[in-house]
Amino acid sequence: xxxxxxxxxxxxxxxxxxxxxxxxxxxxxxxxxxxxxxxxxxxxxxxxxxxxxxxxxxxxxxxxxxxxxxxxxxxxxxxxxxxxxxxxxxxxxxxxxxxxxxxxxxxxxxxxxxxxxxxxxxxxxxxxxxxxxxxxxxxxxxxxxxxxxxxxxxxxxxxxxxxxxxxxxxxxxxxxxxxxxxxxxxxxxxxxxxxxxxxxxxxxxxxxxxxxxxxxxxxxxxxxxxxxxxxxxxxxxxxxxxxxxxxxxxxxxxxxxxxxxxxxxxxxxxxxxxxxxxxxxxxxxxxxxxxxxxxxxxxxxxxxxxxxxxxxxxxxxxxxxxxxxxxxxxxxxxxxxxxxxxxxxxxxxxxxxxxxxxxxxxxxxxxxxxxxxxxxxxxxxxxxxxxxxxxxxxxxxxxxxxxxxxxxxxxxxxxxxxxxxxxxxxxxxxxxxxxxxxxxxxxxxxxxxxxxxxxxxxxxxxxxxxxxxxxxxxxxxxxxxxxxxxxxxxxxxxxxxxxxxxxxxxxxxxxxxxxxxxxxxxxxxxxxxxxxxxxxxxxxxxxxxxxxxxxxxxxxxxxxx
Amino acid sequence: xxxxxxxxxxxxxxxxxxxxxxxxxxxxxxxxxxxxxxxxxxxxxxxxxxxxxxxxxxxxxxxxxxxxxxxxxxxxxxxxxxxxxxxxxxxxxxxxxxxxxxxxxxxxxxxxxxxxxxxxxxxxxxxxxxxxxxxxxxxxxxxxxxxxxxxxxxxxxxxxxxxxxxxxxxxxxxxxxxxxxxxxxxxxxxxxxxxxxxxxxxxxxxxxxxxxxxxxxxxxxxxxxxxxxxxxxxxxxxxxxxxxxxxxxxxxxxxxxxxxxxxxxxxxxxx
Ligand SMILES: Nc1ncnc2c1ncn2[C@@H]1O[C@H](COP(=O)(O)OP(=O)(O)OP(=O)(O)O)[C@@H](O)[C@H]1O
Ligand SMILES: [Mg+2]
Numbered sequence: 057x058x059x060x061x062x063x064x065x066x067x068x069x070x071x072x073x074x075x076x077x078x079x080x081x082x083x084x085x086x087x088x089x090x091x092x093x094x095x096x097x098x099x100x101x102x103x104x105x106x107x108x109x110x111x112x113x114x115x116x117x118x119x120x121x122x123x124x125x126x127x128x129x130x131x132x133x134x135x136x137x138x139x140x141x142x143x144x145x146x147x148x149x150x151x152x153x154x155x156x157x158x159x160x161x162x163x164x165x166x167x168x169x170x171x172x173x174x175x176x177x178x179x180x181x182x183x184x185x186x187x188x189x190x191x192x193x194x195x196x197x198x199x200x201x202x203x204x205x206x207x208x209x210x211x212x213x214x215x216x217x218x219x220x221x222x223x224x225x226x227x228x229x230x231x232x233x234x235x236x237x238x239x240x241x242x243x244x245x246x247x248x249x250x251x252x253x254x255x256x257x258x259x260x261x262x263x264x265x266x267x268x269x270x271x272x273x274x275x276x277x278x279x280x281x282x283x284x285x286x287x288x289x290x291x292x293x294x295x296x297x298x299x300x301x302x303x304x305x306x307x308x309x310x311x312x313x314x315x316x317x318x319x320x321x322x323x324x325x326x327x328x329x330x331x332x333x334x335x336x337x338x339x340x341x342x343x344x345x346x347x348x349x350x351x352x353x354x355x356x357x358x359x360x361x362x363x364x365x366x367x368x369x370x371x372x373x374x375x376x377x378x379x380x381x382x383x384x385x386x387x388x389x390x391x392x393x394x395x396x397x398x399x400x401x402x403x404x405x406x407x408x409x410x411x412x413x414x415x416x417x418x419x420x421x422x423x424x425x426x427x428x429x430x431x432x433x434x435x436x437x438x439x440x441x442x443x444x445x446x447x448x449x450x451x452x453x454x455x456x457x458x459x460x461x462x463x464x465x466x467x468x469x470x471x472x473x474x475x476x477x478x479x480x481x482x483x484x485x486x487x488x489x490x491x492x493x494x495x496x497x498x499x500x501x502x503x504x505x506x507x508x509x510x511x512x513x514x515x516x517x518x519x520x521x522x523x524x525x526x527x528x529x530x531x532x533x534x535x536x537x538x539x540x541x542x543x544x545x546x547x548x549x550x551x552x553x554x555x556x557x558x559x560x561x562x563x564x565x566x567x568x569x570x571x572x573x574x575x576x577x578x579x580x581x582x583x584x585x586x587x588x589x590x591x592x593x594x595x596x597x598x599x600x601x602x603x604x605x606x607x608x609x610x611x612x613x614x615x616x617x
Numbered sequence: 618x619x620x621x622x623x624x625x626x627x628x629x630x631x632x633x634x635x636x637x638x639x640x641x642x643x644x645x646x647x648x649x650x651x652x653x654x655x656x657x658x659x660x661x662x663x664x665x666x667x668x669x670x671x672x673x674x675x676x677x678x679x680x681x682x683x684x685x686x687x688x689x690x691x692x693x694x695x696x697x698x699x700x701x702x703x704x705x706x707x708x709x710x711x712x713x714x715x716x717x718x719x720x721x722x723x724x725x726x727x728x729x730x731x732x733x734x735x736x737x738x739x740x741x742x743x744x745x746x747x748x749x750x751x752x753x754x755x756x757x758x759x760x761x762x763x764x765x766x767x768x769x770x771x772x773x774x775x776x777x778x779x780x781x782x783x784x785x786x787x788x789x790x791x792x793x794x795x796x797x798x799x800x801x802x803x804x805x806x807x808x809x810x811x812x813x814x815x816x817x818x819x820x821x822x823x824x825x826x827x828x829x830x831x832x833x834x835x836x837x838x839x840x841x842x843x844x845x846x847x848x849x850x851x852x853x854x855x856x857x858x859x860x861x862x863x864x865x866x867x868x869x870x871x872x873x874x875x876x877x878x879x880x881x882x883x884x885x886x887x888x
Binding site for chain 2 (some may be wrong): 228229231232233234235236237238239241242243244245246247249250251253254348350351352354355356358360361362363365
C-alpha cells in the first residue's frame with residue numbers, strides 16, 4: 057500500500073456504506089412482510105396449485121367462446137373505448153391549466169403552485185373503481201359515473217407528468233421572448249408550450265392505454281362498458297359468452313397499447329440529428345428530403361405560410377383524426393351530461409357525507425380488511441417478482457442472444473398483459489370461490505408480466521462498456537451477468553420493486569369488490585347500506601396506506617441514487 | 618474613476634450611475650458602475666468571467682433589478698420600471714443571448730416573429746397566427762441575415778452561427794433603438810463569429826443603432842467597436858475609445874486583480 061494511508065491498518069473489506077444498510081433494511085422488511093403475509097393468509101403451495109387447477113378447468117368450460125350475442129358485446133366494447141377516450145380527454149383538458157399552475161417556471165405565484173400540486177396529488181388518492189362505485193350510487197348506472205371516475209383519477213398522473221414536461225422546457229427561449237417585451241402569458245404560449253407539447257401528447261396517449269384497462273372493469277360496479285357484460289355472463293354461468301367478452305377486451309387493450317406505444321415512440325424519439333435520420337428507413341429519408349425541398353421552395357417563392365410538408369400533414373392529420381374520435385365518442389356514448397346536472401349537487405353531498413369518517417362502527421372489519429389487503433399485496437408482489445425476474449432476463453435483447461427467444465417472451469408478456477387484473481380476478485373468483493387466495497393468485501400473474509416488462513427495460517438500459525471489459529478479461533457469460541449487468545441494473549430494479557408494491561397495494565384494496573379478499577368488500581358493502589361515514593373511513597385508510605408506501609418509495613429512491 | 622469623453626446626458630441611449638447589484642446569496646456582482654452611452658455608439662464590454670458583464674446587460678433589460686444606483690435606458694429608469702412600462706422599454710431594446718434562446722421545435726420564421734410579441738396582442742402559436750404584414754417583414758429580416766431560404770426550417774436543424782443570425786433577425790423585428798448582446802459569439806467557431814459580429818456592426822452603422830456587446834475576444838473588440846469598457850470584479854476599470862487602445866493596454870483588464878477580486882478567479886485563457 058502507499059504511504060498516504062499512514063498508520064491505518066490496511067483493510068481488505070470495504071467500509072459499510074449507508075446505501076448497503078438501507079438496502080439490507082429494505083430487503084429484510086420486504087422478506088419479513090412476505091413471510092408474515094404468507095403465513096397469515098393461510099397460503100400454501102398446495103392451495104396455490106389446486107387453485108390453478110380450478111382455473112384451468114374453468115377455462116376449459118369457457119372454450120370455445122360464444123359470440124352469438126356479438127352485437128351486445130361489440131357495442132359494450134366500443135362503449136369501453138369511448139369512455140376511456142372521453143375520460144382521458146376531459147382529464148387532459150383540465151390538467152393543462154393545472155399543470156401550468158403547478159410548474160415552477162410558469163406558475164403565477166408559489167401559493168398557486170402549492171394548491172395545484174396538492175389538488176393533483178389528491179385526485180390519485182382514491183382508486184377509480186371506488187370513485188365509480190360512489191358515483192353510480194348517486195348518478196345511477198351507466199357510463200357517466202365511469203367517465204367521471206376516470207377523468208378525476210387520471211388528473212393525478214396526467215397533471216404531474218404535464219407539469220414535469222413544462223419544467224423541463226429550456227429557460228433560454230423563455231428569457232429571449234420575455235426580453236422583447238412579451239407578456240407572461242404570451243411568453244408561455246410561444247416559448248414553453250411548443251417545447252412541452254410532444255411530451256404532453258405522449259402522456260395523454262399513455263394514460264389512454266391505462267384508462268382502456270380501467271374502463272373495461274368499471275362495469276363490474278355498474279359504471280358502463282364491457283365489464284358489466286363479463287360479470288353478467290359469469291353470474292349466469294354462461295362461461296363461453298364471458299370468454300367472448302374477455303377476448304374483446306384483450307383485443308381492444310392490445311390494439312390501443314400497440315398504437316399508443318408507436319405514437320409515443322415517434323413523438324419522444326423524434327430526432328432531427330442527421331445521424332438519427334440516417335438510421336431510419338429509405339422511405340423516411342426520402343420524406344425528410346422532400347420536406348426540406350418543399351421548405352426551401354416555399355421560402356424562395358416568398359410564401360408567408362409554411363408549406364404542407366409530410367411532417368405537417370402527419371401532425372395535422374393525426375390531430376384531425378383524434379378530434380373526430382373524441383367528437384364521435386361524445387355523440388355515441390349514452391351519457392346525459394346535462395340531464396345529470398340536477399344530480400351534481402348530490403354528488404358533492406355524498407362526497408361531503410364521507411366526512412366525518414367513522415372509524416368505530418366497523419372497526420374490527422376495517423382492521424381485518426386492511427390487513428388482508430396489505431398481505432395480498434405482499435404475497436402477490438413477492439411471488440410475482442420471483443416469476444418476473446427470469447422472464448425479464450429472457451426478454452432482454454442485450455442478454456439473451458437468440459432473437460426468437462426474446463421475441464417469443466415479449467409476445468407472451470404482451471398477450472398476458474392484455475387482460476386487466478380485475479377481470480382476471482373475477483374469473484379466478486368464479487373458478488375458486490370467494491376469498492383472498494384467488495385474488496392473490498390473479499394479482500400474482502398480473503404482477504409477473506407487469507414487472508417482467510419493467511425489469512427487462514432496466515436490464516436493456518445497462519451500459520455495455522463494463523460488460524465488454526469483463527468479457528475481455530475472460531469472464532464467463534454468467535460471471536459477466538452477475539458482475540457487470542446486475543450491479544448496474546439493480547438500483548433501477550429496486551426502484552421498480554417498490555413501484556410494483558405500490559401498484560399492488562392500490563390494486564389489492566379493490567380486489568374485494570369482486571370478492572377477491574381485502575378491504576374492497578367492506579367498502580362496497582358500506583356503500584350499499586349507505587353508511588357513507590364508514591366508506592369515508594375506509595377511503596381514508598386506503599389513502600393513508602398508499603401515501604405511506606409512496607413516501608417510503610420516494611425516500612428509498614433518493615437514498616439509492 | 619476613469620474619466621469618460623462622453624460625459625453629457627444629452628442624447629444618451631443608456632445612462633448608468635453608481636450602479637450596484639448584490640445577489641441574494643451575497644455576491645457583489647456590480648460595484649458603483651457609472652457610464653453613459655450616446656446614441657449610435659458601438660460599445661464593447663470586456664472583463665474576466667464573473668466580472669459582472671452579463672449582470673450589467675440583464676439589468677439594462679430589466680431581467681435583474683439593481684440594488685443601488687440608477688440605470689436609465691432610452692429615458693426610462695429600468696430599475697424601478699414594472700409591468701407595462703418595463704415591457705415598453707423591452708420592446709425597444711433587442712437582446713442577443715450567448716445561447717441564442719430559439720424555440721428549437723418552431724420554424725425560423727416563427728422564431729423571428731416572436732420578436733413582435735411586445736407589439737401584437739394575445740398569445741401566438743404558429744406562423745399563421747401572426748398578421749401577414751409581420752410575416753412579410755420577418756422574411757425580409759431573415760433575408761437581411763442571409764437565411765431567407767431557411768424560413769420554414771425548424772430552428773434546431775441549423776448550425777450555431779445560423780441560429781445566432783436568426784436570433785439577431787428576431788431582435789431586428791423589434792426595430793430596436795438599443796441592441797444588447799451578451800457574448801453573442803462565445804459558442805461559435807471563428808468563421809461564424811466573424812460573420813455574426815460583422816452583421817451586428819453593419820446593422821448598428823446602417824441604422825445608426827446603439828449597441829452594447831460583451832466579448833471575450835479582445836482583438837475582435839478592438840477592431841470592431843467605437844469604445845471599450847472593462848469590468849473587473851464588478852468595478853469599471855477601463856473606459857476608452859477603441860482607437861486609443863492597444864491590445865496590451867486592454868489585456869491589463871484581464872491581468873490586474875485587485876483586492877476585491879472574485880475568490881475563484883479562473884486562469885486567464887488568452888483569447
Ligand atoms: N442569479 C445569480 N445569483 C447569484 N449570483 C449570481 C447570479 N448571477 C450571477 N451571479 C454572480 O455574479 C457575478 C457576476 O456574474 P456575471 O454573469 O455577470 O459575470 P460575467 O462577466 O458575465 O461572466 P462570464 O464572462 O462568465 O459570462 C459572478 O460572481 C456570478 O457568480
Ligand atoms: Mg456572462
